[in-house]
Amino acid sequence: MRRLIVAALLLCGSGARAQEFRLNDILDSLKRGATLVKLDSADPVAAIKLDSVSKLLRAAGAGTVKVSALAGVVTGTRVSFGAVNRWDTRGTDLLAQAWFHDAILLLPKIANGALLRPLRTTQPDSITDGILAPTNALRSLGMAMASEQGAERLRRMDIKYGTGSPQLNVLEATVNFAFQWLPGLRAAKDGSPSRWEFLGAYRTLEVNVVRSGRAIPNAELISAGQVGLRWYRWSTTPDGRWAKLLQPRYGSAGLYVVGPARAPFSSLIRVRRRHGAFIGFGHMHLAFVAEYPRHFVVGTDRHLIPHLF
């Protein structure tokens, strides 16, 4: 009966087929293949491993786990709620265990490493392909998941490094280079980029809003310095100008410094600096200078002079 189901599923295309196989199908088919090629004598190591891993997995009650859940295990993808028995949390616990991960990986290793060649040389392709179908379904689904992970990693790289992302000056490039060693700030183990980026800039065209008494506020250009962190948002931003404006790809926050002279291109190294804080929203930022005279400043992180500011 199971063979009939498997045969029917084979006709339904790889997507449907992959969804329907369960761990028991893989174990049964590998056992059948091992019998056909006399794996006991041809490759005793593989035969013993197949026997022991089958017993282990069946004893753990894992036989009904779907291939899609197994693909999540082997690719390190979080398993969807629907892929496991939602009323029985033992399933999700099992999938998270290291021994289960290793045991599942043994199965394709036995299939492709030990069984495939003798099957191809002794059996017709239809038999070989049928025996390997559940394991191949696991590989196909795993490949699809791994590619999705890769695409997501590249999407995040695009947000952080692609066209439209903030450029780094020499100081920022140097500090961010050092960030590659710092836990919490370096890339994730799977290679996904860190959300965080050091920001340290000298801004030359900040707009200071000045109000004297009851007069109408006027604006003047001043210089300022920023030291802080930029934070990238990985969620997708809908298309459209307003959506991008309201949901920028990154934000930032940190310390803000203005010099004594309220003029563009003025030095921040002198005494009588005044300090405050800023928050950034995309390439715009708003700063509040806390030291007297208190005031707000708005600015942009566009570089006036590349490499330097």
Place this chain on the structure above:
Amino acid sequence: MALTPQTQRWPADRAILFVHGVGNASVGDYTPLVEQVQAMLGDDARRFAFYFLYYDEINDWFAAKNQAGALFEQLIGGVRSKLSGGAAPVGLGNAIAEFAGDVLWPVLLADARTAVRTMYLNQLRQIVRDGENAKVAVDKQQITIIAHSMGCFHTYEALREAATNQQVMLSPDTWGVRFANVIYMASPVQLIRSVAREIQGVVPRKETLHCVAGNALAMPSEPNLSGVPVMSARRTVSITGNLDPVGGHLIRNKLPWAYMDFPNEPTFEPYIDPQQLATIGSGEDVTLAELFQSALREGGAPKITPENPHAWDAYVARRADQIKTWLVS
């Protein structure tokens, strides 16, 4: 979006992936090379699906983001001093050093390294899946990778990652993905290994840079249940010229620290082509340096000329008969 892997229907059971070297290669730039390969294959060309990996967009990201060639000045200086220690001509040393500066920054920026590798592995998975969609079982797929120059480095790194990380789903023993041929042309893998090991104190996430691992460069492979290595490629070929410094030669002298070799590996076939410069003006070394500078510095795809010892199409032409045999067998 160029980062999306190329996909197509296979006409038969085989495919070729071309991976270019340094330069701003974009879609269509290698049409002449493909036409050359198609002419070489004759009627057999109809059996192949042709794929191309264009990764320069990613290089451009990092170049624009960091605005800093300064970060690599130390590296360039290191290569230059190493070459001057070997009595290399100054012009040639500078040309090679600048090449190294161009190609080594994936060594220093882990994200740059990961990005190209991720793109590469996505493309490889797509090729295998396209083969499956054409009803060609994975173990019967005949996939060849032809890489040139910096493309060899990305190929090596991707294949080592595929072989050692089962999550990538391309390992040769566990998932049964084995490539028919991997052909490296003018490979700088050993050169990059040597320089990266010299500066390994500043190499982030060294464990993810495969070319620096171990006591010697290792072929991409995965141990089977008995511990015997299963190679990612059934045949690995390295072709370089004795005038091509990227391939580890300096005016016909092999540089052991820069020449990629896998001694005692039965599936590895090394070939060193004798090369001649067609134009010899003020000395062969000066001509060579000029050729490299012009090929590597231009904004567009490298202009390939018959005189350039690093030229991809010249490598293909010199070994046409063998390559055809490897591809169609």
